[in-house]
Amino acid sequence: MEPQLSWYLALSAILFTIGVVGVIIKRNVIAMFMCIELMLNAVNLTFIAFSSYFQDVTGQLFVFIVMTVAAAEAAVGLGIIITIFRNRETLDVDDASILKL
Amino acid sequence: MTTILFILFAGLAIGCAIAMVSQSNPLYSAISLIGVFVALASLYVTLAAPFIAAVQVIVYAGAIMVLVIFVIMLLNVEHEEPRRKRLRFLVPAAIGMAAVLIGETAFILYSVQATESGVPRTVSNVGLTQSIGVGLFTQYLLPFEITSVLLLMAIVGAMSLARRNTILSSTARVVPGAQVLAMDIDPARAGKETVETETTAEAAHLLGVEFHSNQENGE
Secondary structure, three states: OOOEHHHHHHHHHHHHHHHHHHHHHOOEHHHHHHHHHHHHHHHHHHHHHHHHHHOOOHHHHHHHHHHHHHHHHHHHHHHHHHHHHHHHOOOEOOOOOOOOO | OHHHHHHHHHHHHHHHHHHHHHOOOHHHHHHHHHHHHHHHHHHHHHOOOHHHHHHHHHHHHHHHHHHHHHHHHHHOOOOOOOOOOOOOOHHHHHHHHHHHHHHHHHHHHHHHHHOOOEOOOOOOOOOOHHHHHHHHHOOOHHHHHHHHHHHHHHHHHHHHHHOOOOOOOOOOOEOOOOEEEHHHHOHHHOOOOEEEOOOHHHHHHHHOOOOOOHHHHOO
């Protein structure tokens, strides 16, 4: 029995949900950042599965662009994390609440 | 054969993802995330996308995760601090939201099962480097160029974020709310206590450094 398209979509949904759960329960900002990367990868898997299913290269082009955005996000996000740590001496997101009412 | 590979790598991906979320040490989380990336790259190979699989390993597992591990090592945070008291209604609200999310995922799975069909295994050039390159430089040239502008913006943004503020002295730390860490005023009082000031100029005065307001001389 060959793997069905729905199997890949189910795997993608599971990985995305784990990423969402991680973003919610984690308080270390680096761990939250890595959970966002996991969610991006889950979406990439959906793109690749549909690209293979429809025999269309467009999905893989979008994955390429998503990866570029993830790289840019890593550069800027880690810069922000280092700035937060330099100002606050902590990585706990609950401490960075100066914009909260 | 493909089914065995799918089960193997899907199990590896889910296991590594759960390990990543359950770890309290960010370094172990990062290594588990690399496992997820490698398992997904293997799945991309079985889905006839060898170029994306190679880019996945090189860009994600190589470049991005090395950067993340570098930052973890640089900041040297071993474990998460113990959880503090939160609002009372947060835990029931979180459980309710999780039930909604799981329900949505189950609905999606149920809807997808209705249109059961296999992935075609015909030989084609989809996924080869040549077809991706042709697509990127013909039909999708504009997104490609916008991506290059985005990368340039990321470089400039990362550099301006990493640069220290030169108006104050290099050791001064003034947060936007005009709180001054006590250790910056007096090294003998080094600790967690902070001194509240009304304005940034006052904080600069406490720190004993010159501060020029932006409005006054337009710096």
